[in-house]
Amino acid sequence: MSFQNPVFIPGPTNMPEAVRLACYMPTIDHRSPIFGTILHPCLDGVRRVLKSESAHIFIFPSTGTGGWETAMTNTLSAGDKVLAARNGMFSHRWIDMCQRHHLDVQVVETPWGQGIPADKYEEILKADTAHTIKVVLATHNETATGVKSDIAAVRRALDAAGHPAMLFVDGVSSIGSMDFRFDEWGIDVAVTGSQKGFMLPAGLAIVGFSDKAIAAGKTAGLPRTFFDVTDMQKGYNNNAFPYTPPVGLMNGLKLALEMIEAEGLENVFTRHTRIATGVRHAVDAWGLKLCAASPDLYSDSVSAILTPEGFNATDIVTRADNVYGVAFGVGLGEVAGKAFRIGHLGSLTDVMVLSGLATAEMCMVDLGMDIKLGSGVAAAQEYYRTTAKT
Numbered sequence: 130m131s132f133q134n135p136v137f138i139p140g141p142t143n144m145p146e147a148v149r150l151a152c153y154m155p156t157i158d159h160r161s162p163i164f165g166t167i168l169h170p171c172l173d174g175v176r177r178v179l180k181s182e183s184a185h186i187f188i189f190p191s192t193g194t195g196g197w198e199t200a201m202t203n204t205l206s207a208g209d210k211v212l213a214a215r216n217g218m219f220s221h222r223w224i225d226m227c228q229r230h231h232l233d234v235q236v237v238e239t240p241w242g243q244g245i246p247a248d249k250y251e252e253i254l255k256a257d258t259a260h261t262i263k264v265v266l267a268t269h270n271e272t273a274t275g276v277k278s279d280i281a282a283v284r285r286a287l288d289a290a291g292h293p294a295m296l297f298v299d300g301v302s303s304i305g306s307m308d309f310r311f312d313e314w315g316i317d318v319a320v321t322g323s324q325k326g327f328m329l330p331a332g333l334a335i336v337g338f339s340d341k342a343i344a345a346g347k348t349a350g351l352p353r354t355f356f357d358v359t360d361m362q363k364g365y366n367n368n369a370f371p372y373t374p375p376v377g378l379m380n381g382l383k384l385a386l387e388m389i390e391a392e393g394l395e396n397v398f399t400r401h402t403r404i405a406t407g408v409r410h411a412v413d414a415w416g417l418k419l420c421a422a423s424p425d426l427y428s429d430s431v432s433a434i435l436t437p438e439g440f441n442a443t444d445i446v447t448r449a450d451n452v453y454g455v456a457f458g459v460g461l462g463e464v465a466g467k468a469f470r471i472g473h474l475g476s477l478t479d480v481m482v483l484s485g486l487a488t489a490e491m492c493m494v495d496l497g498m499d500i501k502l503g504s505g506v507a508a509a510q511e512y513y514r515t516t517a518k519t
């Protein structure tokens with residue numbers, strides 16, 4: 130693997146040089162007020178990226194998966210009922226985590242390539258007149274299939290049923306790269322990590338809690354220690370953590386947030402949409418299809434591309450790595466071998482993406498697929514050329 134090439138995996142994403150350098154800092158006393166000058170801008174910046182006025186933000190030394198655990202253990206008790214849709218590997222893993230925590234998960238099996246069926250959620254919530262369902266889970270962007278779900282529609286389903294369940298949203302591969310509205314969508318817990326939209330190495334779980342989710346902690350019986358948000362809040366009140374914080378990563382997060390806000394959050398989203406659209410033009414030109422079943426579901430942070438029947442999509446990823454030193458994502462779970470993924474989130478330019486598309490083309494031609502070199506690149510070039518800022 131050549132370290133000169135960008136990566137096209139949907140996390141960890143490419144790091145801007147300045148962010149990388151910000152992570153690399155001398156040791157400070159993490160119980161001194163200096164740490165507060167890193168901590169508080171991080172909390173405030175994340176809150177703004179979530180589009181929330183009042184969410185309680187917590188940052189743990191962990192990854193997105195630890196964010197899921199933070200959500201569950203701080204709000205629920207063993208045996209509590211949770212409603213979730215399984216439409217890809219990440220929603221599957223969240224469900225699995227709930228089950229291992231002895232939660233009672235009602236799973237809505239959903240074809241991979243489809244979004245969360247909000248109408249089905251509504252039906253189930255309406256039928257739950259005793260309000261036994263405590264939490265509704267929603268994976269905003271299924272990174273395995275490149276499918277974006279409509280969280281506003283999930284909120285409408287809860288409202289239409291007049292159901293008081295909390296809404297937990299996995300935004301690990303959407304927050305910071307796709308529009309996310311904590312307050313407007315009535316979200317109770319949002320989960321993300323450092324290594325996707327925030328352009329950092331893995332190492333931070335980042336969560337937002339509503340007042341209602343915080344209040345649920347008073348009666349939540351699941352054991353929690355490391356991920357206890359109450360302990361964490363006490364720490365924050367003294368510019369500290371209950372244990373040793375990953376200061377360098379948080380200093381990187383502070384800068385990443387400044388960069389996102391300097392570009393403008395909406396401009397960041399527009400850039401992701403534009404870059405993703407170019408990738409989709411390339412896929413079209415190749416005569417291939419996305420795993421996402423319809424345009425309303427297309428993710429702006431990752432594209433899962435289906436290869437023809439009988440072809441092993443993983444070969445493209447292996448060849449890109451071995452021969453060209455470029456990383457793409459393999460298909461996961463049900464789409465293993467059937468799809469490969471181009472991650473296009475975080476720190477990316479038109480030029481970087483064109484290099485990824487060119488590499489994918491070389492691999493596909495090398496492997497005997499019926500694709501014309503330059504076809505996808507040309508389609509993306511034409512789109513980027515005609516939509517570039519002048």
Ligand SMILES: *Cc1c(COP(=O)(O)O)cnc(C)c1O
Nearest residue numbers: 192193194219270272301302322
């Ligand atoms: C990456 C990802 C996760 C897992 O995050 P880790 O940081 O690898 O623990 C969870 N959900 C989604 C949607 C993801 O893309």
